[in-house]
Amino acid sequence: xxxxxxxxxxxxxxxxxxxxxxxxxxxxxxxxxxxxxxxxxxxxxxxxxxxxxxxxxxxxxxxxxxxxxxxxxxxxxxxxxxxxxxxxxxxxxxxxxxxxxxxxxxxxxxxxxxxxxxxxxxxxxxxxxxxxxxxxxxxxxxxxxxxxxxxxxxxxxxxxxxxxxxxxxxxxxxxx
Numbered sequence: 649x650x651x652x653x654x655x656x657x658x659x660x661x662x663x664x665x666x667x668x669x670x671x672x673x674x675x676x677x678x679x680x681x682x683x684x685x686x687x688x689x690x691x692x693x694x695x696x697x698x699x700x701x702x703x704x705x706x707x708x709x710x711x712x713x714x715x716x717x718x719x720x721x722x723x724x725x726x727x728x729x730x731x732x733x734x735x736x737x738x739x740x741x742x743x744x745x746x747x748x749x750x751x752x753x754x755x756x757x758x759x760x761x762x763x764x765x766x767x768x769x770x771x772x773x774x775x776x777x778x779x780x781x782x783x784x785x786x787x788x789x790x791x792x793x794x795x796x797x798x799x800x801x802x803x804x805x806x807x808x809x810x811x812x813x814x815x816x817x818x819x820x821x822x823x824x
Contacts, residue, residue, distance in 0.1 A: 712796060716753060716803070720746070723807045730814045738813055745806030753799035756792070763788050 723746055731739040767781040 709792065713757075716796075716799065719803060719807065720750065723803070723810065726814060727806075727810050730810060730817075733817065734810070734813055738809060742806040742810045745802045745809070749799045749801075749803035749806065752795055752802065756795040756799075760788050760792075 727739075727742060727746070731743075734742075764785050767776070767784040770776040771778055771781040
């Protein structure tokens with residue numbers, strides 16, 4: 649004889665199966681919710697770390713700009729004082745190195761200000777979205793390390809040649 653829905657055994661089995669399916673569904677829903685919460689937590693942590701890294705990078709850039717500005721001031725103070733006693737080729741070479749350093753450094757900062765201004769202007773006028781504007785700015789900032797490196801190399805070449813001459817000349821004068 650075929651069991652029917654009115655059969656108590658079938659009804660109990662069906663209820664147990666439904667109960668198991670409900671328990672499995674609750675467990676599955678619970679696991680999905682936990683995974684969603686983990687993803688949310690990881691995304692929030694990643695966003696926080698990105699913000700901290702961006703802030704540290706900006707602080708580092710500002711510090712480098714300050715040190716560079718002080719370095720230029722120190723160089724020009726020493727160079728103006730020492731250039732008349734320096735061999736003309738050394739004075740010209742040191743001056744050319746510092747001039748190249750300044751062109752790289754200040755030229756890049758002016759170019760960056762121009763590009764950032766244009767990106768935000770396009771954003772404000774609705775010609776681009778904020779993400780596009782930020783990507784343009786990030787692309788410019790990606791070149792900052794190379795520009796700073798070139799400016800530093802030329803600046804150090806000019807500064808160290810002038811300082812080296814000044815120290816050697818001062819030692820020779822003191823020994824005489």
